[in-house]
Amino acid sequence: MGIDNFTDYTSKKLDTILQNIYVGVIETDKxxxxxxxxxxAESVLGIKSQKVLGKYAFELFPELNIRECLKRGKKIEKEQIQVNGKIISITKIPIKQYEEIVGCITLIRDDTKYNTLIGELKNEKDISEVLETVLEMTYDGIVFVDKYGHIKMISEVYAEFLGIDKDEAVGKHVKEVIENTRMHIVAKTGIRETVDFQKVKGRYIIANRIPIIKHGEIQGAVGQLLFRNLKSFDSFSKRVTRIEKKIKRYGENLHENNSAAYSFGNIIGNSEIMDKTKEFAKKAARTTSNVLLIGESGTGKELFAHAIHKDSDRAYGNFVKVNCAAIPAELLESELFGYEKGAFTGANREGKIGKFELADGGTIFLDEIGDMPLAMQVKLLRVIQEKEVERIGADYTKNIDIRIIAATNRCLEKMIKEGKFRKDLYYRLNVLTIKIPSLRERKDDIEILIDFLIGKIGEKLNKYIKGISPEAVECMKNYSWEGNIRQLENVIERAMNIVNYGEKILMEHLPREIIGTNNVIKKIYKLDDVINKAEKEAILNALAACKGNKSKVAKLLQISRTTLYEKMNKHNILG
Incomplete structure (x- = not known):
């Protein structure tokens, strides 16, 4: 799912709460x-949603200057503008997804009545009288602090929400009463803070904090919770928390899809061939050339692609993965190049960004490049040569800066001879070729890979085992591993599901195809150990047969009694 869909996803989930809070909300895309x-927002700005949705904010509401927020990428608050004779306070908050701006949320509030209140205070009306009137008339939570941050007045509703006694709160410093408050800061600086999120008792509130100024001097500050009815607060807070968790999970998935998750440190193995392969890959990472990874299925080509990107100068750019074999041919072009709105029947009405554009400034990993259709190979060649892309249905091109890492388990030279792969594209991709060794070529790494996989799978299954027997390791070293590391991981996971908690993986826990009679190797013991064991067993058997009579034992074994005693002493045989 692309970034365009991310904003759509977020908007739909938040809609259930946005319609019920006492603050105007305008959400825009990038x-x-x-x-x-x-x-x-309809009430404050006087325009119905049907007339604004899908339109550009800078055309309908130029006063809001939302493009400034999108450009700067920083929260902009404490702004006041005039719209239709009203004094509006606005806060603009950029929506970021891993440093990329994907939209903006603008919070708006009609501050006309507050300015009237402040005007009255400036006209030297008694502060206490005005505030008492406000407290009596409001259904919202209100608190008033002096310039030192001490509470002078607090509404019954606010005190009830905080779970405190109203009279006991008066006179205390606001920090002692309200969690994460900034009232004392506003009272000190004289800078208003409107429609600000604040966490109280593990839940969210939205608050206004407005300084009270008289004769040019700060007298204190008024704070207000922005809810029509605080009884709805619990429901609102729970919904925000649920949305937070869903967005966090989605953001993690999006980050995983467009970021390199592995480095060279995650590539397990210290065999000579693997060390040479990693060393060459590290050198390739420091260049700007395209890379072609070749190797059998399951050898870890994608792992190398991640590591090369992460070790390159493009590490802070996107790492976009495309499996050319998994995407139907008729959809591959729209996935790679994207499309304009209305480009074809069934297209997303907002259009879609392509993988090439998404990888701009970073790396695109084209896995299973050998399965890319010939028609798409031509378009890919043009992207490499011209360094530009054109969305489906567009009448313009866009310059891009990408590095291509391609991977395949097929023989591209053979495909070229068969007319299934373009020779010119092959030469463009085959600048730095890295052959990832099969598991058969790096059997010295099997034991360390097994130990790593036991730890990894143990965490996944929440199961502890002591390890694996030497016999099972030897058996696995002598298997051919056509499926390479992927097959090895499956075998270990199967064994760990069978073995009892806290025990070792034994031969009996391995699949039949791994154990096969030709692959079973008995443990080899030193000849001296075998002789000593046989000698001890012979003496013990003779002692049992002769009921401990040493003379008969010596005669039966055809050795002297002196020699018998020496050997009994050697093998710690009592008697």
Missing amino acids: ESKIINYNKK
């Missing part, structure tokens, strides 16, 4: 197009 607009 192009400043309005994709969410709640009822309070």
